[in-house]
Amino acid sequence: MNDHGWMARALRLARRGLYTTDPNPRVGCVLVDGGRVVGEGWHARAGEPHAEVHALRAAGERARGATAYVTLEPCSHHGRTPPCADALAEAGVARVVAAMTDPNPLVAGEGLERLRAVGIEVESGVLQAQAEALNPGFVSRMRRGRPWLRCKLAMSLDGRTAMASGESRWITGAAARADVQRLRARSSAILTGIGTVLADDPSLNVRLSADALYGVEPVRQPLRVVLDTRLQMPASARLLGLEGETLVLTANQDVAARAALEAAGAEVVQVAARDGRLDLRAVLALLAQREINEVLVESGPTLAGALLGAGLIDELVVYMAPHVMGDAARGLFRLPGLDRMADRIALEWADVRRVGTDLRLTLVPGGGR
Numbered sequence: 001m002n003d004h005g006w007m008a009r010a011l012r013l014a015r016r017g018l019y020t021t022d023p024n025p026r027v028g029c030v031l032v033d034g035g036r037v038v039g040e041g042w043h044a045r046a047g048e049p050h051a052e053v054h055a056l057r058a059a060g061e062r063a064r065g066a067t068a069y070v071t072l073e074p075c076s077h078h079g080r081t082p083p084c085a086d087a088l089a090e091a092g093v094a095r096v097v098a099a100m101t102d103p104n105p106l107v108a109g110e111g112l113e114r115l116r117a118v119g120i121e122v123e124s125g126v127l128q129a130q131a132e133a134l135n136p137g138f139v140s141r142m143r144r145g146r147p148w149l150r151c152k153l154a155m156s157l158d159g160r161t162a163m164a165s166g167e168s169r170w171i172t173g174a175a176a177r178a179d180v181q182r183l184r185a186r187s188s189a190i191l192t193g194i195g196t197v198l199a200d201d202p203s204l205n206v207r208l209s210a211d212a213l214y215g216v217e218p219v220r221q222p223l224r225v226v227l228d229t230r231l232q233m234p235a236s237a238r239l240l241g242l243e244g245e246t247l248v249l250t251a252n253q254d255v256a257a258r259a260a261l262e263a264a265g266a267e268v269v270q271v272a273a274r275d276g277r278l279d280l281r282a283v284l285a286l287l288a289q290r291e292i293n294e295v296l297v298e299s300g301p302t303l304a305g306a307l308l309g310a311g312l313i314d315e316l317v318v319y320m321a322p323h324v325m326g327d328a329a330r331g332l333f334r335l336p337g338l339d340r341m342a343d344r345i346a347l348e349w350a351d352v353r354r355v356g357t358d359l360r361l362t363l364v365p366g367g368g369r
Contacts, residue, residue, distance in 0.1 A: 003097055006030050006069040007127045011099070013042040013051070014071045014134055019185045019213040020045050020220060023291035025138040029055040030069045031062075031093070038062035044216060050075065052084040056091050064092035071131045073102040073124065076111035085111040088120070095121040099131035103142035137188060137293025140314070146284040149191075150315040151297040151304055152183055153332055157322060160329035161301065166199055175356025176319045181208045183317065187222045187296040189247075189287060193303040194228040201238045204298060223247055223292065227278050227303065231257045235264035249283055280310055305333035308345060311365065316347065318361040 013028030021027075021043050029051035031039040039062065041054020049057075052074055056063050068074075074084035074096065088096060101109050101124055112122050132139050137148040154171040155161050161171065170177065184190060185206045196202060204224045210217045221244030226233060231252035239246055246266045250258075251273035258268045271286060272279045287295060297307060307313050318332075338344065351362035 001035070003069070003123070003126050006032055006067075007071070007097065007099055008130075009037075009040070010051075010069045010071050011127060011130055011134065013040060014131075016042045016214045016216075017044055018134075019182075020216045022046065022188050022220065023138075023293055025072055025135040027051040027070065027072045029071070031055045031059045031066045032069065033062060033066035038066055050084050053087055056087060059091075065094045067095040067097060068093045069097050069126075071099045071127075071134070073098045073100065073107060073109070074111040074115070075102065075104075076107050076114050083111070083114075085114045089115060089118045093120060096123075097126055098122070098124045099126055100124065100128045103139050105142070135293075136314070137295075141288050141291070141293055146281075146288050146312075147188065147292045147295045148314050149284070149295050149297060149307065149312055150183070150187070150317060151299075151307065151313045152180060152317045152319075153304065154319045154321070155332055156325040156329070157320060158324045158326070158329075159332055160325035161332055162330040163325060164328045164330065166330075171325075172319045172321045173357040176321075176358040176360065178208075179355050179360065180319070181206060182212075183296055184222060185213055185219070187294045188292040189223040189225050189295045191225045191227070191295050191297045191303075192299045194226060194230075194232050195302060196298070196300050197226055197228075197233060197237055197239070199300070202298070203242055204239050205242050205244060221245075222296070223290075225249065225283075225287070225295075227283065228252075229273060229276070229278050231261075231268075233257075233261055233266070235260045237264075240264045240266055249278060249286070251278060277306070280307060280312055284312065301331055301334040305335045308333055309335055309337075314364065315350070316361075316363040318363070319355065320359045320361060322357065 010028040010030045014026045017026040024046045028042045039055040039059025041051045043051045076083050076085045096115050116122050140148040190204045205221055206219055210219055224239050224246040226248045228248050228250045231250045231254050233248050248266050248268045249271045261268050272282045347363040348366045350364050353360050
């Protein structure tokens with residue numbers, strides 16, 4: 001097997017941390033000597049050993065002279081754990097192949113340089129695109145200073161998300177709803193607006209067993225974030241009584257309303273407003289400061305439209321059901337000001353697949369007509 005084959009194996013290992021490593025990146029490592037695996041591992045949780053350490057422990061003395069295939073440059077700094085670059089050097093590996101350099105400014109090539117300095121052969125860039133795709137939020141936070149924003153929507157064949165009355169359960173089938181649970185589980189935070197909370201009283205939690213998420217216990221609940229400019233959030237909201245944390249972002253300084261929400265278990269934080277609404281870029285900057293990597297937007301058309309119109313959505317995941325709801329029903333986005341064909345917001349297809357009775361459409365910004 002060549003370098004690409006071994007790195008593909010390391011990426012499969014890294015994916016086992018898809019639901020658990022937050023805020024750390026998902027990383028896998030394979031140690032190979034003489035064409036045979038002598039050790040392998042993956043990072044499971046922040047604060048626990050990194051992938052390289054697991055692989056080295058499995059290999060023992062067989063690590064000496066081996067090649068290490070790592071999906072992310074070995075760290076060179078003391079964070080929650082010691083530097084992995086030092087651990088590889090001390091174990092006597094002869095060669096390190098990294099899929100990508102670490103976008104973290106604390107590393108940013110320093111780990112590879114440290115290995116070169118002690119005579120270890122180093123290569124980088126093997127299956128880099130695949131490695132970056134596994135950690136879009138971590139890469140985005142390090143390079144752009146904001147999380148990766150994934151917006152989930154469910155619609156009928158004619159692009160409707162709710163009846164005129166607001167009724168929306170259930171547009172899609174059971175398989176699609178289970179798929180959404182996996183999107184939630186991989187996310188650092190779930191973002192919604194106060195309109196959705198008042199209308200639907202959602203839970204916004206992960207309702208899957210550990211067995212469905214690579215068997216790692218306990219199941220991690222993402223942070224629930226509610227944008228509530230005027231602080232209308234009721235202390236009786238369902239999501240406040242569930243496992244996990246809820247963050248309410250507001251521009252309102254009502255001390256009594258804030259105290260009631262905090263007594264119910266929410267954290268309330270002031271955010272700058274613009275044109276009577278919360279500044280969405282300030283919201284994302286705040287979440288990045290809290291080490292939030294991937295944000296799943298589950299909201300109504302107003303917030304979804306505002307994020308799309310501001311160019312802040314990185315990925316759209318749309319579940320389309322095979323039925324028609326009629327022209328009086330509600331649409332996907334509220335986007336005032338799109339009056340001409342030239343005003344269209346261009347998207348590109350990233351993936352289309354069937355999920356149960358529905359289609360899952362994945363789109364990213366770009367393209368054009």
